[in-house]
Every structure is written in C-alpha cells, then in structure tokens.
Amino acid sequence: MDEFYEAFGDRVRRARAALGVNQQELGNAVGLNRTSISNIEKGRQRIALHMLFEFAAALRVEPESLLPSPDGRSDVLDELPEDARGWAQDVLANAQKEEGRG
Template sequence: MDGFYERFGERVRKARAALGMNQQELGSAVGLNRTSISNIEKGRQRVALHMLFEFADVLQVEPESLLPAPGGRSDVLDELPEDARDWAQSVLAKVRREAGHG
C-alpha cells in the first residue's frame, strides 16, 4: 500500500509543479500545512478520500489522474523521460485550464 501513496504523491507533485505552485500555496488552497503537502508528496502521509477531490480541483486535473494505475501499471506519462514528462504535464494542465474557460 505504501507504493500506492508514493505514486499518488508523485502525481500530486507533478500536477502542482505543472501549475508553478509551491507546497505552501497548495496547502493553503486545500486546508493543509506545507509539511503535510511535503509528506503527502513523499508518500508518508495518507489522505482522506474527500481530499482527492480537493486536490484535483485546486490542481485543475481530473481526480482519477491523481490515482495510480491499477495493479501498479504505469501510465503513458510515466514512460517519458523526466524533463519531457514535466513538459507534457504542463501542456495538459494548460489545455485543461483553457477548456474550462471556453
């Protein structure tokens, strides 16, 4: 189960970084402190199910995009090199923001 929370935390971190948001800003937006966000991103702190929707709303992503693939499978973005993955995440976040405004 720890691997699940580590992968969840990594997805939160990537989505946060794609928005150019720091841990303090994310924490304030979802009602947690920066230390909690750091622990969540490292997989050391578990989150209540309702918080999935809080994170998704603030990070402008679909809730399911923060959940690791079933059975530990990787998703398409996990196959990209780190620098390309971050770029792809930022492009997806921008497209989602623009789609939400139009």
C-alpha cells in the first residue's frame, strides 16, 4: 500500500511542477498546508477519496491521471510531459481501433 501512495504522490508532484505552482499554492487550492502537500508527495500522508477530485481540479488534470496502475506497473505515458499525454492517448486509442478493424 505504501508504494501506491508513493506513486500517487509522485504523480501529484509531477502535475504540480508541470503546472508551475509550488507546494504552498497547491495547498491553498485544496485546503491543506504546505507540509501536508510535501508529505502527500512523498507518500507519507494519505488523502480522503474526495480529495482526489480537489487535487485533480487544482492541478487541471483528470482524476485518473493521478492514480497509479492497480498492478503497480508504470504507465509509459507517465514519461511524457503532461501537455503531450492527451495527444498520445488519442493516437494510441485510434491505433487500437484500427487494429480491431484489420
């Protein structure tokens, strides 16, 4: 379970950095202090389920993008910059549709 929260925290940290906000600004947006944001990003503090949506809204991402894979595998899209992920997901989805037709 600790690995799940560490991966979640890493996704929060990367989304925050991509947006160009600091921990204090994110904390203000979700109603937590900077120390809590730091602890969440390090996987030491867990969040309530409803906070997933608060974080996603503040970070301008889909809630699913903050959740790690249930089997612990890394998503290859995680390596892409946030602004390129949507495009890459569309390309993959279209490729899968074409593969299904062939």
